[in-house]
Amino acid sequence: GQQLNQSPQSMFIQEGEDVSMNCTSSSIFNTWLWYKQDPGEGPVLLIALYKAGELTSNGRLTAQFGITRKDSFLNISASIPSDVGIYFCACNNQGGKLIFGQGTELSVKP
Amino acid sequence: DTEVTQTPKHLVMGMTNKKSLKCEQHMGHRAMYWYKQKAKKPPELMFVYSYEKLSINESVPSRFSPECPNSSLLNLHLHALQPEDSALYLCASSQLTKDRQAQYFGPGTRLTVT
Numbered sequence: 001g002q003q004l005n006q007s008p009q010s011m012f013i014q015e016g017e018d019v020s021m022n023c024t025s026s027s028i029f030n031t032w033l034w035y036k037q038d039p040g041e042g043p044v045l046l047i048a049l050y051k052a053g054e055l056t057s058n059g060r061l062t063a064q065f066g067i068t069r070k071d072s073f074l075n076i077s078a079s080i081p082s083d084v085g086i087y088f089c090a091c092n093n094q095g096g097k098l099i100f101g102q103g104t105e106l107s108v109k110p
Numbered sequence: 111d112t113e114v115t116q117t118p119k120h121l122v123m124g125m126t127n128k129k130s131l132k133c134e135q136h137m138g139h140r141a142m143y144w145y146k147q148k149a150k151k152p153p154e155l156m157f158v159y160s161y162e163k164l165s166i167n168e169s170v171p172s173r174f175s176p177e178c179p180n181s182s183l184l185n186l187h188l189h190a191l192q193p194e195d196s197a198l199y200l201c202a203s204s205q206l207t208k209d210r211q212a213q214y215f216g217p218g219t220r221l222t223v224t
Contacts, residue, residue, distance in 0.1 A: 042215035092211050100152030
């Protein structure tokens with residue numbers, strides 16, 4: 001079935017460092033979404049990408065929809081302690097369901 | 111406004127209890143979803159409502175019963191649950207426009223079955 005391979009699974013970084021995570025798939029998708037989830041809370045939509053090659057920023061976050069439509073990356077610049085959480089990539093399949101990556105758990109050391 | 115609200119925030123119930131989870135959105139979205147999530151795992155889809163009609167049931171046990179009273183509200187009725195049903199239950203909503211289906215999640219209900 002369709003699946004998203006998200007990496008890395010976890011990251012331990014120093015405050016102020018830049019972060020990069022990515023998702024790949026063997027299938028083509030028309031939408032790439034990036035969510036952040038804090039413990040005990042629901043996922044919050046960070047960035048939505050709808051066009052191949054699209055590069056979108058949201059504050060310190062930048063995400064790109066790969067030109068092949070099979071991958072996407074999320075970068076966080078100058079990380080701060082509140083960036084801690086689990087980041088999920090997700091795509092819509094033909095049936096309108098969301099397919100999620102397994103998540104990247106980010107820890108930031110002050 | 112991209113807010114989805116869920117009540118209660120926390121729920122503890124025995125295996126013989128009947129309880130309901132509630133979800134509300136006022137974004138004019140015509141698709142609403144229930145997910146179950148275990149710790150540090152991605153959400154797992156349970157049900158999808160499109161235009162207030164159940165369109166997807168991911169083979170969820172009948173002890174979970176969804177209901178969509180109107181386009182803004184979504185309920186999940188719980189009865190005779192098992193301890194393994196303890197999880198974070200998330201509601202989400204989205205537009206039904208093709209290729210613009212980003213889903214917006216609520217804060218979740220943390221359910222513990224004793």
